[in-house]
Each structure stands twice: as structure tokens, then as C-alpha cells.
Amino acid sequence: MSEVIRKGYSEFVRIPIGPIHPALHEPYYFFFELEGEEIKNVWIESGGVHRGMEALALNRNYLQIIPIAERICGICSNSHPLAYTMAVEDAAGIEVPERAQYIRVIAQELERIHSHILWAGLGAHAIGLDTAFCYLWCLREDVLDIWELLFGGRVTHAVNWIGGTKKDIKEEDIPKILKMLKNLRKALPEVVDAFLYDPTIVRRLRAGTLTKKDALRLSALGPTARGSGVKKDVRWGYGPLAYGDLRDDYGYKPIIHQDGDVYAKTYVRLMEIEQSIDIMEKALDDLPSGPYRAIEGKTPKVIATLKKVKGAEGIGRHEAPRGEVIHYVRMEGGEGPYRWRPRAPSLNNNFTLPAMLVGCQVADIPIVVASIDPCFSCTDRMTFIDENHRKFVLSYDELIKISREKTWGDA
Amino acid sequence: MLQKYIAKSPWVFHVNTGGCNGCDIEILAALTPRYDAERFGVKLVGSPRHADVLLVAGPVTHNVIEKIKRIYEQTPDPKLVIAIGACSMGCSVFQDSYCIDGPLDEVIPVHVYVPGCPPRPEAILKAVLMGAEALPEILKKAEKGELPPAPDIKEKLERYTKYRKKVAEEASE
Amino acid sequence: MKHEKLLEDMKRILGDNFISSYQKGEPEAKQLWMRIKKEGLRDAVKYLTSLGDPQLSFIVAMDLEKITNPIVEGESGKKLMLTYTFTMFHEDLGGEMILNLVVTTPKEDPVIPSISDLCPLAEVYEREAMSIVGVEIPGVEKTGYGKWTPPDFPEDIYPLRLDEKGLPDDMKRRFRWREELEKKKGGDQNE
Numbered sequence: 001m002s003e004v005i006r007k008g009y010s011e012f013v014r015i016p017i018g019p020i021h022p023a024l025h026e027p028y029y030f031f032f033e034l035e036g037e038e039i040k041n042v043w044i045e046s047g048g049v050h051r052g053m054e055a056l057a058l059n060r061n062y063l064q065i066i067p068i069a070e071r072i073c074g075i076c077s078n079s080h081p082l083a084y085t086m087a088v089e090d091a092a093g094i095e096v097p098e099r100a101q102y103i104r105v106i107a108q109e110l111e112r113i114h115s116h117i118l119w120a121g122l123g124a125h126a127i128g129l130d131t132a133f134c135y136l137w138c139l140r141e142d143v144l145d146i147w148e149l150l151f152g153g154r155v156t157h158a159v160n161w162i163g164g165t166k167k168d169i170k171e172e173d174i175p176k177i178l179k180m181l182k183n184l185r186k187a188l189p190e191v192v193d194a195f196l197y198d199p200t201i202v203r204r205l206r207a208g209t210l211t212k213k214d215a216l217r218l219s220a221l222g223p224t225a226r227g228s229g230v231k232k233d234v235r236w237g238y239g240p241l242a243y244g245d246l247r248d249d250y251g252y253k254p255i256i257h258q259d260g261d262v263y264a265k266t267y268v269r270l271m272e273i274e275q276s277i278d279i280m281e282k283a284l285d286d287l288p289s290g291p292y293r294a295i296e297g298k299t300p301k302v303i304a305t306l307k308k309v310k311g312a313e314g315i316g317r318h319e320a321p322r323g324e325v326i327h328y329v330r331m332e333g334g335e336g337p338y339r340w341r342p343r344a345p346s347l348n349n350n351f352t353l354p355a356m357l358v359g360c361q362v363a364d365i366p367i368v369v370a371s372i373d374p375c376f377s378c379t380d381r382m383t384f385i386d387e388n389h390r391k392f393v394l395s396y397d398e399l400i401k402i403s404r405e406k407t408w409g410d411a
Numbered sequence: 412m413l414q415k416y417i418a419k420s421p422w423v424f425h426v427n428t429g430g431c432n433g434c435d436i437e438i439l440a441a442l443t444p445r446y447d448a449e450r451f452g453v454k455l456v457g458s459p460r461h462a463d464v465l466l467v468a469g470p471v472t473h474n475v476i477e478k479i480k481r482i483y484e485q486t487p488d489p490k491l492v493i494a495i496g497a498c499s500m501g502c503s504v505f506q507d508s509y510c511i512d513g514p515l516d517e518v519i520p521v522h523v524y525v526p527g528c529p530p531r532p533e534a535i536l537k538a539v540l541m542g543a544e545a546l547p548e549i550l551k552k553a554e555k556g557e558l559p560p561a562p563d564i565k566e567k568l569e570r571y572t573k574y575r576k577k578v579a580e581e582a583s584e
Numbered sequence: 585m586k587h588e589k590l591l592e593d594m595k596r597i598l599g600d601n602f603i604s605s606y607q608k609g610e611p612e613a614k615q616l617w618m619r620i621k622k623e624g625l626r627d628a629v630k631y632l633t634s635l636g637d638p639q640l641s642f643i644v645a646m647d648l649e650k651i652t653n654p655i656v657e658g659e660s661g662k663k664l665m666l667t668y669t670f671t672m673f674h675e676d677l678g679g680e681m682i683l684n685l686v687v688t689t690p691k692e693d694p695v696i697p698s699i700s701d702l703c704p705l706a707e708v709y710e711r712e713a714m715s716i717v718g719v720e721i722p723g724v725e726k727t728g729y730g731k732w733t734p735p736d737f738p739e740d741i742y743p744l745r746l747d748e749k750g751l752p753d754d755m756k757r758r759f760r761w762r763e764e765l766e767k768k769k770g771g772d773q774n775e
Contacts (some may be wrong), residue, residue, distance in 0.1 A: 086507025
């Protein structure tokens with residue numbers, strides 16, 4: 001780690017970033033190898049937030065896993081339980097009522113709106129645009145109010161239940177949701193203008209290119225892949241839940257951009273907010289009546305139904321804000337699954353980081369790392385080691401400062 | 412003297428010890444215009460060395476236990492530790508896991524607990540202010556030696572090493 | 585039908601190494617589950633990567649020790665199973681498909697060939713499989729991105745193994761008050 005690699009006249013300096021700097025989730029450990037300001041090589045190590053969930057799930061029943069799945073990630077707190085319940089339903093062959101499918105779509109799109117706004121805010125913060133950060137997080141609070149109104153929680157929502165949803169959407173709440181969406185639609189153009197047309201910001205966003213070939217080869221997912229021109233969106237391609245119907249009725253398509261840099265990913269995310277608002281309006285309009293759960297009755301009834309299923313395997317898959325979430329469940333007739341395996345999109349996307357970061361400058365690290373939308377405080381604390389093996393620590397603030405100086409000069 | 416000013420403007424540093432990130436976005440939300448923590452002088456800083464208050468969320472995974480101890484030592488005195496969320500109070504849904512070394516008060520001393528999964532931004536804000544106000548009392552207690560000493564984490568750090576030794580011994584026999 | 589052509593091609597390429605397959609979704613398959621022998625794994629993945637489109641989604645590692653209802657005959661007992669999940673036909677709206685390649689290996693010989701040269705991402709999941717169920721994949725380093733267990737975790741214990749190599753009882757952490765409660769209970773019984 002501490003050795004300096006000599007290559008010709010230049011020296012590579014290695015920077016470890018992390019390790020588990022315990023700030024936000026996914027505290028990964030990055031090693032950067034520098035030649036001057038330019039990044040030459042990147043390694044990733046992991047394990048900081050390993051909580052042994054899969055081993056924990058061996059001793060839990062089918063319904064107890066839902067809260068665990070919800071706490072895999074606080075921002076995707078609807079995606080993971082949804083994928084898990086879909087996997088169980090797929091294995092057990094449970095047909096989900098249409099109303100439940102629409103409610104799930106509404107919840108999922110609400111999450112996408114909130115997550116993309118959150119991302120845009122953090123991205124703006126990373127390049128020194130604090131006004132946009134506060135403005136966007138203010139918009140996000142309105143979305144959280146709707147979460148609270150519909151499902152009773154700001155961050156953890158408990159929407160999903162095996163065979164349907166836990167709560168129904170009440171008729172009288174729908175106007176409030178539509179009002180929020182209308183306000184959001186009005187507020188968005190300003191943000192889009194700032195991000196996509198402001199020359200200073202556009203200049204900063206032109207970094208960290210991922211080619212289409214690399215995106216396919218490294219299995220990039222979600223906006224990271226779509227920003228590189230890969231036409232991959234689980235919602236419209238695979239058509240889980242009511243997305244298939246919505247696609248056929250209204251002709252939705254994946255939003256893609258060919259450039260592959262941070263700008264392209266920003267474009268994809270901002271356009272997706274608009275698309276999600278549209279989907280939510282259409283889904284609320286089309287919301288069918290009927291039951292919202294496939295299995296009538298409470299916990300014992302659900303467990304008893306699932307206990308009858310033996311020797312079945314299933315996969316639950318849908319599009320989370322960051323990309324494809326996929327869960328595997330194997331059922332063996334016990335109270336809980338024999339094996340439950342969740343996989344979050346950031347795992348695949350982090351693997352594409354080296355391809356994006358090589359050739360960038362140190363000041364571009366925050367925004368490029370943020371562009372794949374991991375919780376980027378994994379860059380929270382960096383230790384720089386110079387050629388005399390002296391360590392100096394560059395905190396997240398200082399890193400942001402470097403990044404901002406690149407945007408605004410020596411402000 | 413110092414305590415008076417800290418109560419007027421507590422600077423916070425927030426640490427995730429392997430939680431789900433839910434508490435962390437609520438801490439950030441407390442700083443944004445809707446809740447506006449800065450009207451109380453609460454400011455998020457980027458280094459524990461500048462902080463008066465540590466906001467710690469998460470169930471303390473085995474990988475971060477040493478780091479959290481180090482961050483606690485890096486924070487200058489007088490300092491406050493606030494455990495945010497159900498995870499840092501009692502490990503929440505992760506309590507049986509082989510990889511969890513929490514809850515937080517077994518690793519570093521904790522002064523204020525904020526229940527909730529996650530707690531609302533208002534609750535976090537209130538905890539910071541309450542803690543800062545109670546600081547003089549805590550310091551007085553500490554001077555008299557009435558506060559419990561910092562917990563010993565040696566046993567926790569040796570947890571896996573013990574098994575490695577055991578396995579090695581069995582293999583050699 | 586796309587999946588039928590894919591199935592035919594796979595059968596032709598794998599020959600004896602193909603065991604069985606079934607599909608979910610009618611008439612066009614949404615999921616294709618394919619049981620193959622581990623000797624044919626690399627051939628199958630080589631063919632898939634030559635198509636250009638398929639992406640590796642994840643690899644599921646599993647211990648078959650306590651399986652009582654095997655989906656395919658012989659898929660139980662002292663064996664380990666890896667499921668390689670690929671997604672394909674992304675460009676075709678409404679026609680995206682999942683292909684699962686299921687490979688088993690006995691515990692006495694837990695060696696499975698690596699596919700990380702064909703599909704770089706596989707390295708992460710292979711490393712994970714090595715650390716959680718104890719599969720041996722030659723050519724993959726044991727540490728790095730994908731190893732989740734702590735660095736000082738004992739080498740001979742695999743958290744998701746269900747036999748004697750799994751987590752020992754006293755390593756499963758208990759809540760403090762519960763431990764104390766049990767101690768108290770034990771003390772009462774002694775008295």
C-alpha cells in the first residue's frame with residue numbers, strides 16, 4: 001500500500017479512501033493511484049456494513065424478513081421488501097390482485113421521485129451548488145409528506161405484504177397526491193435548467209465517462225447503464241407488476257442518453273423524475289377497485305399458506321431508483337425461506353467505478369462517485385500518502401472544497 | 412465558559428456504524444430548510460476533531476468497532492455522544508447477527524438516546540439541543556468521577572480471534 | 585420463439601453436460617431455469633457472452649444439506665449449489681428474459697471453474713461465494729471487493745453453511761439482557 005510505483009520519470013501516489021469511514025451507508029474502501037492530479041488506477045474493498053443478514057434470515061419466518069429487507073437500505077426502503085415479496089410470490093405461485101400491483105407501482109414511483117431528488121441535491125452539493133441542494137431537499141420533504149400520509153412513515157414505509165400490500169390507498173388521499181405532483185411538475189424546470197443548461201455546471205458534469213461497451217461488459221444497471229446508451233429498464237423490458245400494462249397503454253420507453261458521462265446520468269435521472277410523475281398520475285387514474293391482498297387473514301394464515309409450498313425457487317426483480325433489484329428465494333416448507341439472497345444495484349454499479357474514474361482528476365472524485373448514486377460518503381475521509389510515506393488526511397469537506405474550487409475558482 | 416458557547420452552537424459530526432442509512436438521511440434532512448437546524452447554531456462538520464457532538468447511528472458492525480472508538484478519542488473534550496435510532500440503542504432487527512458488536516453504549520459512553528426507526532428530524536434536533544444544555548451537568552459528574560468509565564471492547568475485538576485459535580488448536584491436535 | 589432457440593443452442597453446445605430445464609411464463613418464457621454440469625459452465629457462459637447482450641445479474645451460493653424436496657433428482661445432501669443469473673434481450677420491450685444456470689458440486693470436491701475472465705463482474709460474486717459457503721474457485725483471490733466478512737473472521741467457518749462448518753452456536757451473538765436472563769435461569773436450576 002505504501003510503496004511508490006516508479007514508472008519512467010513520474011511517480012504514482014496511492015491514496016486509500018475510506019476505509020470504513022462510517023458516515024453514510026456502503027462504507028467501501030477505495031485505493032487511488034495518482035500521477036499528479038490524474039487517477040491511474042482504482043481498487044475497491046468492502047465489508048464495512050456487513051450485517052450478516054442472509055445468515056440472520058435462516059432463523060426468521062417469511063413475514064419477519066420483510067422488516068429486515070426494509071433495513072438493507074434506508075433510501076431504497078421500498079425496493080428491497082418489494083423484490084423479496086415478489087420472489088416469494090414467484091416461488092409460491094401466488095397471483096397478486098391488480099389493485100395491489102397498482103399500489104406497488106405508485107409506491108415505487110414515489111420512491112424513485114424522492115430518491116432522484118435526493119441524488120440531485122447531493123450531486124449539487126458535491127460541486128458546490130448549495131442553493132440547489134437546499135431547494136431540492138425542500139421539494140423532497142413534500143414527497144415524504146405523501147409517504148407519511150399514505151403509509152405512515154417518512155423513511156421506512158412498510159408498504160409490502162406477501163400477496164399484496166399492507167395498506168390500501170384511500171379515495172380521499174388521491175387529490176392530495178395529485179396536488180403534490182402538480183407542484184413538483186411546476187418546480188422541476190428550474191432544476192433541469194440549472195443542471196442541463198448552466199455552462200459552469202455542465203462543464204463540471206463532463207467527467208467520468210463509461211462507454212456503452214464497458215457498461216454491457218461490466219453489467220452496469222439503472223441510470224448508470226442508461227446514461228451510456230444501454231436500453232435497459234426492467235420496468236419496460238421485463239414488465240413486472242402493472243408496468244407491463246402501463247407500457248402497453250401509454251407507450252412508455254426507457255430514457256437513455258448516449259454520452260456516458262455524469263451529464264448523461266444527470267439527464268437520465270432528471271427526465272425520470274418527470275416520467276415518474278406521469279406514471280403516478282396515470283396509475284392513480286387507472287387504479288382498479290377490488291381486494292389488495294391475495295391471502296385473506298393475518299400472519300398465521302399467510303405462514304400456513306406458504307408452509308405448503310415445497311421445493312420451489314423464485315426470483316423477484318424490478319427497477320429500483322439505482323437500477324435492477326433482484327432477490328432469490330428458495331422454499332422448503334419451513335416457516336421461513338431456506339435461502340434468501342438479496343442483491344442491490346449499487347453492488348454492480350460500484351464495480352464500474354474504476355472504469356469511470358481512471359483518467360479523471362482528484363477534484364472530480366466526489367461527483368463521479370456520486371454519479372452512480374451510491375451513498376457517496378464512502379469518500380468521507382481520505383488519507384493521502386505522499387512519496388515520503390507521510391500520511392495526511394483529506395476529509396470529505398476538504399475534498400468537496402477542492403471540487404468546489406474547480407467549479408468556482410478560489411472562492 | 413466553553414460549555415456556555417457549545418450550548419449556543421453545537422457542532423455535530425455524524426457517524427454511521429453500519430446502519431441502513433435511514434437515520435443519516437434524517438440527520439441531513441434536519442439541516443435543510445424545512446427543519447433548519449442552523450437557526451439553533453447546529454452545524455454539520457467534516458471532521459471529528461472540530462465537533463462537539465457525535466451523532467452515531469447504526470448497530471456497530473465488527474468492521475467498524477475500532478474506528479468508532481478512534482473517532483470518539485479524536486473528538487475534543489467536552490463532548491457529547493448521541494445514539495440515534497433503534498439500531499444504536501439495541502441493534503434493532505440485527506441483534507442476533509454474528510457480525511454485530513453493538514449496541515453502541517457497550518463500545519463508547521452514550522449521553523443521549525433518540526428512539527425511532529428512524530427518528531424524525533425534529534427529534535434529532537431536540538436531542539442535540541437537550542444534550543448541549545445538559546453538558547455542564549455531565550461535565551460536573553465526570554469531574555467527580557460519577558460517570559461510568561468507557562466500556563472495554565477488548566473482549567469484542569477478540570471474538571473472532573478466539574475461534575481462529577480454537578480451530579487452529581483443534582487442527583494441530 | 586427466442587427462448588426455444590436459446591434452449592436448442594444451449595443443448596447443442598453443452599451436449600452431455602446439459603441436465604434439464606424448465607420455464608416460467610407462457611407462452612414466451614420470462615424465466616428459464618437450466619440445470620447443467622459444472623464441466624459445461626464455461627462453454628455455456630462463453631456462448632452467452634458471444635451474444636453480446638446478456639449481463640450477469642448475480643450468483644446465489646447455497647448449501648443443499650437440509651433440502652428435502654429437490655427440484656431435480658440428486659440435488660440434495662452433501663452438495664453446494666451455485667445459481668448464475670443472467671438477464672438478456674434488454675432492447676426488446678416486453679421480451680426481457682432471465683436465464684438461470686444452476687451448477688452443483690459435492691462438498692468433498694468443491695471446485696467450480698471461474699468465469700471471471702469471460703464476465704469481469706463474476707469475480708465479485710465468486711469471491712462472495714467462496715467466503716460464505718466455502719466453494720473453491722481457482723484463480724480468484726480471497727480478499728477484495730466482494731468479501732464481506734471481517735478480516736479477522738476465522739477461515740474455516742462459513743456463515744451460510746448448514747453443517748459443522750457453519751456458525752457455531754456460541755458465535756451467534758445474543759442480546760445482553762437475554763444472556764443475563766439465561767444465566768439467571770441456569771443458576772436457578774442449579775440451586
